[in-house]
Amino acid sequence: MKEAGNxxxxxxxxxxxxxxxxxxxxxxxxxQTIHSATISQDADNIIIAVLVYSLGxxxxxxxxxNMEGWTEFYSSVTKNLTLAIKALEKDNLDHTRIYLGRIxxxxxxxxxxxxxxxxxxxxxxxxxxxxxxxxxGLSTEKTAELLGVSLWDMASYIGxxxxxxxxxxxxxxxxxxxxxxxxxxG
Amino acid sequence: xxxxxxxxxxxxxxxxxxxxPVIEKLKEVFPGEFIMTPxxxxxxxxxxxxxxxxxxxxxxxxxxxxxxxxKMSTDFIPQDKLDKEVKRLIKVTNGVLRTTQTGEKINIIHxxxxxxxxxxxxxxxxxxxxxxxxxxxxxxxxxKSLERMMEKKLHTPIDAQLSLLDELKGFRFIRxxxxxxxxxxxxxxxxxxxxxxxxxxxxxxxxxxxAISSKEIEEMKRLA
Numbered sequence: 396m397k398e399a400g401n402x403x404x405x406x407x408x409x410x411x412x413x414x415x416x417x418x419x420x421x422x423x424x425x426x427q428t429i430h431s432a433t434i435s436q437d438a439d440n441i442i443i444a445v446l447v448y449s450l451g452x453x454x455x456x457x458x459x460x461n462m463e464g465w466t467e468f469y470s471s472v473t474k475n476l477t478l479a480i481k482a483l484e485k486d487n488l489d490h491t492r493i494y495l496g497r498i499x500x501x502x503x504x505x506x507x508x509x510x511x512x513x514x515x516x517x518x519x520x521x522x523x524x525x526x527x528x529x530x531x532g533l534s535t536e537k538t539a540e541l542l543g544v545s546l547w548d549m550a551s552y553i554g555x556x557x558x559x560x561x562x563x564x565x566x567x568x569x570x571x572x573x574x575x576x577x578x579x580x581g
Numbered sequence: 582x583x584x585x586x587x588x589x590x591x592x593x594x595x596x597x598x599x600x601x602p603v604i605e606k607l608k609e610v611f612p613g614e615f616i617m618t619p620x621x622x623x624x625x626x627x628x629x630x631x632x633x634x635x636x637x638x639x640x641x642x643x644x645x646x647x648x649x650x651x652k653m654s655t656d657f658i659p660q661d662k663l664d665k666e667v668k669r670l671i672k673v674t675n676g677v678l679r680t681t682q683t684g685e686k687i688n689i690i691h692x693x694x695x696x697x698x699x700x701x702x703x704x705x706x707x708x709x710x711x712x713x714x715x716x717x718x719x720x721x722x723x724x725k726s727l728e729r730m731m732e733k734k735l736h737t738p739i740d741a742q743l744s745l746l747d748e749l750k751g752f753r754f755i756r757x758x759x760x761x762x763x764x765x766x767x768x769x770x771x772x773x774x775x776x777x778x779x780x781x782x783x784x785x786x787x788x789x790x791x792a793i794s795s796k797e798i799e800e801m802k803r804l805a
Contacts, residue, residue: 550790
């Protein structure tokens with residue numbers, strides 16, 4: 396685990412924002428993790444970026460709270476976050492990973508639609524974070540590998556963004572690139 | 582002999598738009614081979630074969646490979662030689678950018694993109710790489726812009742050893758957009774030619790991941 400100090404800070408803030416029911420700040424916190432994840436490309440940083448973003452998304456969907464299984468999920472989140480923080484404070488990285496993993500695993504025990512909905516939030520969060528890493532300058536395949544998502548899923552996500560419209564992304568005049576193509580095909 | 586080396590992105594964007602037959606039509610008029618590396622095959626055939634959502638596209642691409650529209654890179658360059666070159670290029674490209682504060686290297690590209698570069702480097706032939714994603718192109722065509730972009734996004738200064746990239750300057754890149762442009766100009770698309778058609782073709786790949794700006798699309802329409 397790289398930058399354990401930063402991860403500890405992020406986890407403490409995550410716990411605080413969940414207790415304050417502040418979905419907006421949670422998602423902002425997730426963006427902070429992406430900066431360090433781009434550089435470190437450390438799996439723990441990436442898992443936390445996905446977790447924090449997903450929790451932000453889940454909290455902002457008020458109707459989830461009235462669904463069967465919400466209490467169990469919420470209690471798993473707060474309990475395991477607290478345990479993960481305590482483990483990281485003691486430099487016990489293995490336990491930190493186990494407790495964070497339990498948050499996602501708890502979804503398998505929720506009956507009804509909620510578990511499926513939140514799993515979908517996590518899956519979409521992975522694609523979102525992969526896209527963010529691409530936006531930060533990593534290649535598509537590098538990001539797909541880091542997040543374990545398919546390039547096919549990423550393609551539509553990238554397509555819906557304005558990333559290709561950035562002036563900086565134009566690395567050669569259109570005319571020149573067309574000439575390469577036309578010369579090749581004769 | 583000319584070689585067009587395909588990264589995964591352009592095949593994905595064309596497949597998702599139902600435009601794979603255009604690749605076949607282009608192959609008929611291309612004086613050379615369309616190349617697929619094992620890394621790309623893994624991403625566009627092997628992996629999606631296990632994902633129901635993309636299985637049909639994977640089967641269609643596999644069929645094109647079986648019919649020789651695409652040829653495997655291993656038909657021309659031994660895999661161990663390609664692997665060795667991939668490792669070397671990854672070492673070069675991923676050693677270029679470091680954070681000023683910690684000196685930590687930023688790994689930018691992956692085996693798939695590097696394998697395309699490696700094939701182009703080893704074949705010593707008239708070749709181009711078809712790649713839709715911007716990072717690999719920027720790394721070789723405009724590395725200074727990539728450095729500036731990453732500094733801005735990461736909010737941290739970056740040290741770049743751009744001289745390491747000098748050997749990559751000879752690579753040529755086109756995108757799925759240019760493939761469609763050529764197909765359009767050559768009348769290989771079986772819909773009546775019109776600026777509207779070209780507009781639709783270019784935007785279709787943009788919306789499936791091809792890094793092309795609306796401004797570039799407008800310019801391509803003017804040039805057609």
